[in-house]
Amino acid sequence: MSLPAQDSDQLPEWRIAMIDLFVSGALLVGLPKSVGQIYGYLYSAQDPTPMDQIIAELGISKGSASQGLKFLRQLGAVKVQFILGDRRDHFIAEVKSKKLMGGFIREKLSPALEDGVDRIAHIRTLLTYDGLIKEPRHRDQVVKLETWQKKMKLALPIIQKLFGE
Amino acid sequence: MSLPAQDSDQLPEWRIAMIDLFVSGALLVGLPKSVGQIYGYLYSAQDPTPMDQIIAELGISKGSASQGLKFLRQLGAVKVQFILGDRRDHFIAEVKSKKLMGGFIREKLSPALEDGVDRIAHIRTLLTYDGLIKEPRHRDQVVKLETWQKKMKLALPIIQKLFGE
DNA sequence: CAAAAAGTTCAATTTAAAATGAACTTTTTG
DNA sequence: CAAAAAGTTCATTTTAAATTGAACTTTTTG
Missing domain, CATH: 1.10.287 (Helix Hairpins)
Structure with a gap:
């Protein structure tokens, strides 16, 4: 007997297409695929998202996620948002x-x-x-x-x- | 007993440095190293150069040279120059x-x-x-x-x- | 302050892209 | 027109870069 699994459905088709678009863009300018995936994920996201959720939904490793987010923060393409009552960092895409x-x-x-x-x-x-x-x-x-x-x-x-x- | 070898000395240091510069540039914009090498070689060359000489002096394969030159011609970065009495294509760098x-x-x-x-x-x-x-x-x-x-x-x-x- | 959670690091592995080189096609010339 | 030279192609190999994941550090909290 188990509680209903957390809402980790597959990403909807439109989000996958958006993520793919950013992956192409990343590869075009010489950035790793994972960086494009992470940015595309956050760009298409509704809410600030913690790393473990990004990892789960994109199916990438902790290492890639950590390094990719670090790079995106340096670039100013991703920001950390503080969420009350949750000690995890939550990330949002900078879109300007x-x-x-x-x-x-x-x-x-x-x-x-x-x-x-x-x-x-x-x-x-x-x-x-x-x-x-x-x-x-x-x-x-x-x-x-x-x-x-x-x-x-x-x-x-x-x-x-x-x-x- | 042998005739003096054709003038296939090593490339001078300044040419190597120029070639390296173009290799960095090529890699930066997502082009293969060999393309940067070939363009850098021709950019720093005194005369129109046939493919076999490029191969010999850069130490790259026929395949890389052929494909690299093909790409550079498509780009308009390299031109073929006809040399009287030599059936090989001779290449020069377009520098504009x-x-x-x-x-x-x-x-x-x-x-x-x-x-x-x-x-x-x-x-x-x-x-x-x-x-x-x-x-x-x-x-x-x-x-x-x-x-x-x-x-x-x-x-x-x-x-x-x-x-x- | 001990245990758990979050996040980082980096040696080892995987993957994708580039380079190779042998076989092939095309062109030249004696 | 046969043989050699020039150039192309593409299946295989190599290489460089990205990814992984286990070990580690830092932070949080009961």
């Missing part, structure tokens, strides 16, 4: 495109660009004698890299703005 | 940022966006009865997805323009 894009730029794109700056500087030193690059062809190659970089640096805040409120 | 960004948008981003359009349309049908979504919460969720989509669609040509001549 400004915040999402901002987080992605800050955590992923900007660091990659910075790394690029350093690498190009290093290439420059490898080609430099007496303070300048002698070979015109090499000078052109490096300058073109730097031009790319500048365009990227310029583009980020503009993209940012495009997604602002 | 407009063309590169354009190719990437056309081959990668736009198709992903189109796929997203279809998926959201499908989610809409899943939530629709009598021609409309009854639940306000669901309506909001779908509308927000569509807003994202529109911003993306708007953003692509703007990004494109940022990288134009």
Whole structure:
């Protein structure tokens, strides 16, 4: 004899479709599937949700859930909501495109660009004698890299703005 | 007794550094390492280069080289140059940022966006009865997805323009 | 303050994607 | 037109990245 099982029905089709959409998006920008699943789950959720429920409904491991939520919090794509009388953290999706894009730029794109700056500087030193690059062809190659970089640096805040409120 | 080996010295350090830079870039945007290597090799090359030389100097397989070059041509990031008296194709890197960004948008981003359009349309049908979504919460969720989509669609040509001549 | 619950970490495993290379097709040329 | 060279394809192997889950730390509460 058992009490009725907690309402852990399957997710409805529309939620599965939404989650799949976010999984595709995550994979497109180089994020793990589990991150897309978790965000999609929370985006489509009615209420703030604790980790154990996310684990149960998505069928992922504790480890993936913990790491995925950690990453999403860093990004600012997920927030913790305090629920009175429950000591578990409850998570909700941040849906403002400004915040999402901002987080992605800050955590992923900007660091990659910075790394690029350093690498190009290093290439420059490898080609430099007496303070300048002698070979015109090499000078052109490096300058073109730097031009790319500048365009990227310029583009980020503009993209940012495009997604602002 | 042997003739002096063809000039297949190691690549100079600066070329290796440039190739590595493009490998990082490729991986960042979800392209295979080999594609970054090939493009970086051609970007840093003095002359149009046939596939067998790329294979020899990068130490990659025929298969990777063939597929990588095919992809880069589709993108418009690599062009074939006819060399008189040599039946092999010779490849050169296209370096105009407009063309590169354009190719990437056309081959990668736009198709992903189109796929997203279809998926959201499908989610809409899943939530629709009598021609409309009854639940306000669901309506909001779908509308927000569509807003994202529109911003993306708007953003692509703007990004494109940022990288134009 | 002991036991349970919540959450994190990380070595080991699994999985998905990329790379390989042998077989194949196409093109060239003597 | 036969043989060689160039290039493609794709089944198998390798590799890198994500996921798992057991052990651990931290927090809560009776």
